[in-house]
Amino acid sequence: MKADNLVIxxxxxxxxxxxxxxxxxxxxxxxxxxxxxxxxxxxxxDIENNYEPAYIVPTDKKKxxxxxxxxxxxxxxxxxxxxxxxxxxxxxxHLYEVLKLDAEKTRRIVFHEITKDAILNAVENPRFIxxxxxxxxxxxxxxxxxxxxxxxxxxxxxxxxxxSAGRVQSVAVKLIVEREREIKKFVxxxxxxxxxxxxxxxxxxxxxxxxxxxxxxxxxxxxVITLLKSFNEADFKVTDVQKKPAKKSxxxxxxxxxxxxxxxxxxxxxxxxxxxVAQKLYEAGKITYMRTDSVNLxxxxxxxxxxxxxxxxxxxxxxxxxxxxxxxxxxxxHEAIRPSxxxxxxxxxxxQEQRLYELIWKRTVASQMSDALLEKTVIxxxxxxxxxxxxxxxxxLKFDGFLKVYLESKDDENEEETKSLLPELKTSQELNLEKxxxxxxxxxxxxxxxxxxxxxxxxxxxxxxxxxxxxxxxxIQNREYVIKEDRDGGTRDAIEIKLIGGNIKTLTKKENFGxxxxxxxxxxxxxxxxxxxxxxxxxIMNYNFTASVEEEFDNIADGGKVWTEMIDSxxxxxxxxxxxxxxxxxxxxxxKILGKDPKSGKPVLVKIGxxxxxxxxxxxxxxxxPKFASLLKGQSIETITFEEVxxxxxxxxxxxxxxxxxxxxxxxxxxxxVRHNSKFYSLKKxxxxxxxxxxxxxxxxxxxxxxxxxxxxxxxxxEMPGLEVLNGRYGPYIxxxxxxxxxxxxxxxxxxxxxxxxxxxxxAPKKKKK
DNA sequence: CAGTGAGCGAGCTTCCGCTTGACTT
Numbered sequence: 074m075k076a077d078n079l080v081i082x083x084x085x086x087x088x089x090x091x092x093x094x095x096x097x098x099x100x101x102x103x104x105x106x107x108x109x110x111x112x113x114x115x116x117x118x119d120i121e122n123n124y125e126p127a128y129i130v131p132t133d134k135k136k137x138x139x140x141x142x143x144x145x146x147x148x149x150x151x152x153x154x155x156x157x158x159x160x161x162x163x164x165x166x167h168l169y170e171v172l173k174l175d176a177e178k179t180r181r182i183v184f185h186e187i188t189k190d191a192i193l194n195a196v197e198n199p200r201f202i203x204x205x206x207x208x209x210x211x212x213x214x215x216x217x218x219x220x221x222x223x224x225x226x227x228x229x230x231x232x233x234x235x236x237s238a239g240r241v242q243s244v245a246v247k248l249i250v251e252r253e254r255e256i257k258k259f260v261x262x263x264x265x266x267x268x269x270x271x272x273x274x275x276x277x278x279x280x281x282x283x284x285x286x287x288x289x290x291x292x293x294x295x296x297v298i299t300l301l302k303s304f305n306e307a308d309f310k311v312t313d314v315q316k317k318p319a320k321k322s323x324x325x326x327x328x329x330x331x332x333x334x335x336x337x338x339x340x341x342x343x344x345x346x347x348x349x350v351a352q353k354l355y356e357a358g359k360i361t362y363m364r365t366d367s368v369n370l371x372x373x374x375x376x377x378x379x380x381x382x383x384x385x386x387x388x389x390x391x392x393x394x395x396x397x398x399x400x401x402x403x404x405x406x407h408e409a410i411r412p413s414x415x416x417x418x419x420x421x422x423x424x425q426e427q428r429l430y431e432l433i434w435k436r437t438v439a440s441q442m443s444d445a446l447l448e449k450t451v452i453x454x455x456x457x458x459x460x461x462x463x464x465x466x467x468x469x470l471k472f473d474g475f476l477k478v479y480l481e482s483k484d485d486e487n488e489e490e491t492k493s494l495l496p497e498l499k500t501s502q503e504l505n506l507e508k509x510x511x512x513x514x515x516x517x518x519x520x521x522x523x524x525x526x527x528x529x530x531x532x533x534x535x536x537x538x539x540x541x542x543x544x545x546x547x548x549i550q551n552r553e554y555v556i557k558e559d560r561d562g563g564t565r566d567a568i569e570i571k572l573i574g575g576n577i578k579t580l581t582k583k584e585n586f587g588x589x590x591x592x593x594x595x596x597x598x599x600x601x602x603x604x605x606x607x608x609x610x611x612x613i614m615n616y617n618f619t620a621s622v623e624e625e626f627d628n629i630a631d632g633g634k635v636w637t638e639m640i641d642s643x644x645x646x647x648x649x650x651x652x653x654x655x656x657x658x659x660x661x662x663x664x665k666i667l668g669k670d671p672k673s674g675k676p677v678l679v680k681i682g683x684x685x686x687x688x689x690x691x692x693x694x695x696x697x698x699p700k701f702a703s704l705l706k707g708q709s710i711e712t713i714t715f716e717e718v719x720x721x722x723x724x725x726x727x728x729x730x731x732x733x734x735x736x737x738x739x740x741x742x743x744x745x746x747v748r749h750n751s752k753f754y755s756l757k758k759x760x761x762x763x764x765x766x767x768x769x770x771x772x773x774x775x776x777x778x779x780x781x782x783x784x785x786x787x788x789x790x791x792e793m794p795g796l797e798v799l800n801g802r803y804g805p806y807i808x809x810x811x812x813x814x815x816x817x818x819x820x821x822x823x824x825x826x827x828x829x830x831x832x833x834x835x836x837a838p839k840k841k842k843k
Numbered sequence: 844c845a846g847t848g849a850g851c852g853a854g855c856t857t858c859c860g861c862t863t864g865a866c867t868t
Binding site: 083084085086103104105106107108110111113133134155156159160161163164210213214216217218219220221222223224225226228229234235236237238239240241242352356364538540541544545680682683684687689693699701725739740741742744746748755806808813814815 | 845848867
């Protein structure tokens with residue numbers, strides 16, 4: 074295949090679309106993102122030589138680069154069409170360098186939307202590579218490398234191997250750690266919410282209840298009773314009625330971050346899931362690009378939206394808008410995330426894809442619809458016994474507008490503010506009191522982050538980019554700095570006091586609180602690393618660090634600053650701190666002494682060990698070796714109590730005999746277990762507690778595992794005892810000499826002969842390790 | 844795969860931001 078013009082874009086899906094818009098003389102290829110990166114050896118930066126970067130083409134990019142080289146050689150003109158932002162400009166430059174392009178035959182073009190007009194217009198208006206922008210990217214890349222690769226090794230030495238630190242991830246973890254500490258410090262307070270119920274006779278004779286809330290909360294039970302008594306036999310009347318028009322406007326179309334948030338709130342996807350499903354939709358040509366910080370829609374999309382809305386809902390529902398991006402540091406290389414074809418409100422595909430698509434369709438369409446019009450009513454109610462003021466507020470939807478299609482969800486749905494239609498009332502109208510209820514309400518601690526709300530916070534701080542939100546969230550979980558899980562809450566008393574028929578009744582109810590679903594919690598390692606970094610690298614950990622270096626990158630991009638000078642003024646003081654910290658800082662183990670062992674009088678402490686958090690009685694220097702016990706899942710150094718620690722030392726414990734052999738409960742490398750006849754059986758996490766589990770349940774676990782093992786074995790051969798055909802999580806497989814082999818789909822596992830198995834093992838591709 | 848927490852030393856880990864596959868025990 075030969076063509077005079079080679080166009081290079083970043084994404085293959087984009088290449089496919091664009092090729093259709095351009096003529097036969099054009100061949101459109103993708104670079105699959107960056108094609109070069111800093112070498113991993115020696116930082117990939119020659120510090121002595123004015124921060125000269127050492128770029129290499131990673132092995133998995135060699136193939137793409139070779140193909141592009143070949144095509145570039147025969148092309149008369151090479152069009153570098155990577156995105157119009159810092160990273161895109163750098164990609165263009167790397168291509169220019171690696172493909173050894175001739176400046177004469179190279180053109181740099183950009184477009185923000187994938188429409189024929191935009192592309193043709195771009196081709197008409199080429200420019201050359203903007204080296205200031207490229208240098209801003211180099212500064213960004215090198216700063217991140219320096220921060221990550223100079224701090225991480227300190228963590229390996231001072232805390233634990235394989236840990237990591239970085240401009241983005243370390244701050245993300247800090248947000249989680251700090252929020253958890255705020256929550257631990259938080260003390261819930263309660264006060265009483267007072268609600269009066271009035272009976273209203275409607276014109277047609279039917280009865281309606283009007284509820285109105287006292288304009289303040291009452292602090293104590295005693296004060297509530299005094300107050301309620303003062304209402305006894307009072308006459309209530311309306312003292313004011315106010316009606317005001319109001320409106321609600323739709324949210325802007327989706328960006329990566331808002332899509333992740335809404336998909337989490339409305340359909341319960343993790344941010345990783347959302348991106349994977351969106352990727353599928355994008356590749357199928359159903360939505361525009363899913364990694365974007367822009368809320369902009371193309372003019373043609375706006376026009377189609379107007380048509381679709383007019384057709385489906387009527388002209389009065391159309392109101393097209395151009396939204397402005399508010400996110401800090403947004404680079405707006407793409408459109409907002411929207412359906413490629415707005416006239417398709419549904420698409421084929423998996424259930425997951427359909428649900429996400431519908432969400433995107435609704436959000437996009439709603440963003441171009443009329444405001445919803447409301448009438449808000451506020452009614453004031455007073456009485457003749459005291460000066461207290463009750464307020465009833467209601468809301469009537471006069472015109473639904475965009476609400477016909479879509480309403481953005483909120484993170485905290487606790488506030489049940491169901492404002493309803495109020496009866497028509499006039500000033501000085503008398504009201505018949507039915508009852509007054511006082512309910513004890515507790516204040517809530519600041520909410521724990523979900524994956525999606527953490528992304529929102531990062532975006533707010535200008536930290537990270539659309540392409541990195543999901544990977545960052547998984548990095549901090551993979552490093553075990555944080556963990557996403559459900560946690561049980563507790564119950565507490567909530568008092569209810571009523572004034573009804575002249576009597577006061579008090580009732581104490583139990584209410585559940587504090588249950589957490591899929592929330593992010595810090596681990597001990599996360600807290601210790603955060604404290605360590607905060608102590609030694611306070612600048613990097615500052616929430617404004619990214620914003621302030623971004624300002625300098627902008628200066629470089631504008632040509633006002635030389636990138637090596639910017640890096641130099643960062644590196645010199647930074648590296649001095651690195652050297653000093655490596656030398657003088659203590660090993661950080663998060664050690665905490667909780668008390669004294671009543672038996673031996675030795676100190677009882679908790680700390681991070683090689684294999685995670687542990688409790689210890691006595692010290693290493695003591696003559697007698699210290700005793701150790703691992704902490705249980707869900708326990709942490711920061712919150713565990715002395716009593717809980719002492720419980721841990723009750724393990725291992727013998728809980729009885731089964732088949733005339735001892736049954737022992739312990740905690741090992743892989744968590745709590747039952748040991749019986751020198752075999753191990755795992756306790757079920759979240760169900761079994763090793764400290765309280767009884768013999769009967771342990772026997773159940775043993776039998777369950779035995780049954781499972783029996784079902785696991787499909788086939789074995791007497792001639793070769795080491796070879797087994799087994800049933801696993803991903804279906805049947807062959808196990809031989811500790812290695813597993815896939816069974817071809819053409820074969821039935823039950824019918825495999827020994828020779829078949831040998832053949833499969835022979836033919837299996839050699840394991841490659843990365 | 845299941846009681847390890849000492850210490851030595853070789854060799855490895857690690858960043859952020861652009862993009863998709865390859866491939867699952």
